[in-house]
Amino acid sequence: MDTSSISTFHTADYALFGLSLAISVGVGIFYAIKDRNKADTEEVFLGGRKMSVIPVALSLLASFQSAISIIGIPAEVYFRNTMYLLFVLSSPLAIFCCNYIYIPIFYNLKITSAFEYLSLRFHISLRTATSVLYSIQMLLYMSVVLYAPSLALSAVTVLPLWPVVATVGVVCIFYTTIGGMKAVVWTDTFQMLVIFAGLLAVLIQGSLVTGGLANAWTIASDHGRIKFNEISGDPTVRHSIWSLIIGGAFTNMAVYGTNQAQVQRACACPTLTKARVAYWLNVPGLMISVLLYVLIGVVMFAYYVDRDPLESGRIAAPDQTLPIFVMDILGNYHGVPGLFVACLFSGALSTISSGLNAMAAVTLQDVVRPHIAPNMSQTTATWVARGLAVGLGVICLALTYVASWMGSIIQTVLSFFGAIGGPIMGVFTLGIFFPCANSYGAFAGLISSLGLSVWILIGAKVTKTPLTLPSDNSTFANLTTVSPPADTFTNPLLPLYQLSYQYYSLLSVVVCIIVGLLVSAVTCFKQRHPPGSDLIFPYRSVLNPCLPKGHRLRKKEEYQFETVSQMDDESSNVDNCTAAKNT
Incomplete structure (x- = not known):
């Protein structure tokens, strides 16, 4: 890389x-001072x-508006096109589903960890397994979130890489640990x-x-x-109207509907209505954010139309395009x-603080x-929670160092984030929508969908198919297209390996549900006990206006769950398979 591209920071910038x-x-x-006695x-x-x-809404928006989004989406537009802007059309659909399917279930259970639902609905071992899987997902993701922008900036400014990484990491661990959720939400x-000021x-x-x-x-x-205008229905087309809206909706639902960091914020609101309002406010926020990213990519392309910094050697990687653009056009404006x-x-910071708080919650609770320590006191649990936040933060910093010398593993780590989020969403969806599903089916669905996702990732890597997978609501562009070797074109699984990354969450959810129901059927839908009404999507309440007058629920509420007695009556058919077999 041409070292003459390195710019100097002014005192005002520091x-x-x-x-x-x-x-x-x-x-x-x-x-920490205000709540020292709590x-x-x-x-x-x-909290x-x-x-x-308002702060919850902005925190929800900030939690996955990582530096990867800020760097990646403008680079996506610069090197490819503006198709990604259509991703914003998926957000209203995703938020609607989250507001009326997933969030009411979690909120009304008054739980701290979303994975507590799985022990109530299925089995405690499934709860533990998914919470550990989630923690691995977030640790890998956060290490890249911290390392990627530091690496990009160190290439175009004189800011030293590791002091910046360490400083940002320590600051984040400090305020997350001592301030808890309130500090996380208000700093977000x-x-x-x-972020909006910088983008503007x-x-x-x-x-x-x-x-x-x-x-x-x-x-x-x-x-x-x-x-x-890419309207192809081919699922291997990277960005089409269908993949960005339909696949994007499932990607957003995996983030907003079943990710602990977001569910935790919804449960921090005083009422379900306010939680829904906070979620709805994310729709214009997401749209504005993506629009700003895309427009920055457009002006960046116009500026470099005849002097591509990557071709000229001023930068070494596509994700350094935006930082060098900023230094070129704003370097003389101190500050x-x-x-x-x-x-x-x-x-x-917003992504890491949210992740640390969420991982500390699931590790303690699950x-x-x-x-x-099932009999741990509240005081002890509070100190353990803070210790967990520190310990997980240190692990994140260590993984950031590991990511620095593993090169292309960064793209793989971000790929695994999407591959894990989909199966987790799948097992929640199985439990919420299908009362007949049991713990055997839930385990089988989780393992099969996770295995398929990982298999596709490895297959895509081995066959060297062009692949870019989601790290959050954005794209971290692997902008070098590599054609597969000639002998791989005869591979019948090649189309599967070339599947657009936007469909990964959708595929994982579908596979998890199908396998989960099949295994539940094979095991005669046998359960330890019938699921309670507050664990299942309230079909009758939602369909109440469409029912015959004599069958409608008498009490009308904004979001009414069926009574336990009603659900128990319906659950009496759970063991029909076993009864028939015995007969």
Whole structure:
């Protein structure tokens, strides 16, 4: 890489970046002092279930608006096209499903860990297995979230890589540990504002230096970067209308519906209605975020249309395009590059803090308390929770170092994030929608869908098919297309390996449900006990207006669960298979 591209940070840039970290630390200290007499895990993990709608909404939005999104989506537009913008159409559908299917179940159970549902619905061993799987998923993901932006920035600025990584990591661990959920939510709120400020600064200046946004759009269109008409139904097409809307909806549902970091925020609201409002506010937030990313990619292409920094050797990888663009157009405005760095690391901080708090919750609630110390007091549990946050943070930092010398493993790690999230969503969906499903089927569905996802990932890697998988709601572009070797074209499984990454969550959910129901049928749908009404989607309540008048529920509520007696009556058919066999 051409070292002349390295830019120098001004004192104002360092000051602005440092100020953003200091504010995050200050928020943590504030809530540590304010809640010092509240030795309660509900305060640490759920903010006492009294969090306000707006900060929860911004925290939900910030949790998976990582630096990977900020770097990856503009690079996606720069090197490919604007098809990814259609991903925003999947968010209303996904949020609707989360608000009326998944979140009411978790919220009304008054649980801390989403995986507690699995022990109530199936078996405690399934709860433990999925919570451990989730923690592995988040640890791998967070290590990349922290390392990727640091690596990109170190290549185009004089900021030292490991001191930056260590500083950001320690700051995040500190305020997450001492401040709990309240600190995480309020720092996420601040960090989301910083992200929007940084993105707007880049877009405005980028539009000015390219002769206006309309001119930049025209230049990008003339070179084939403006595209919204890919309507192919072929599931191997990377980005089509169908994959971005339908597949994207399942990708978003895996994040907002069954990911502990998001469920935890919904359960932190004082009422279900407020939790739904916080979720609905994410729809315009997601749309605006993706629109800003795409427009930045457009102006970035217009600026470099005849002087690609990757071809010229100014940068070594596609994910360094946005950082070098910022230094080129804003390097002379002291403090503004620092704002962008703060924007980039705010994305990392919000993701890591949310992940640490969520992993501490599931580790305590799903592993420590059920299997190690079931009689632990609230005071002890609070200190254990904080210790877990520190320990998991240290592991994350260690994995960040490992990621630095494993090269292409970064793409693989991000691929596994999507491969694990889909099966976890699948097992929750199986339990919520199908009262006949039992623990045998749930285990089989989880293992089979996870195995298929991993198999496809390995197969795609071996056959060297072009593959980009989701790290969150975005894309981390592996922008070098590699054609498969000639002998792999005869492989009958090649189309499966070339499946668009947008369909991975959908495929995992479908496989988990089908296998789960088949195995449940083979085991005669036998369960330890009939599932309670609060564990199953309330079909009768939802369909109440369509039922004959004499069969409608008498009491009308916003979201009414069927009574236990009604559900028990319906559950009397659970062992019909066994009864028939005995007869």
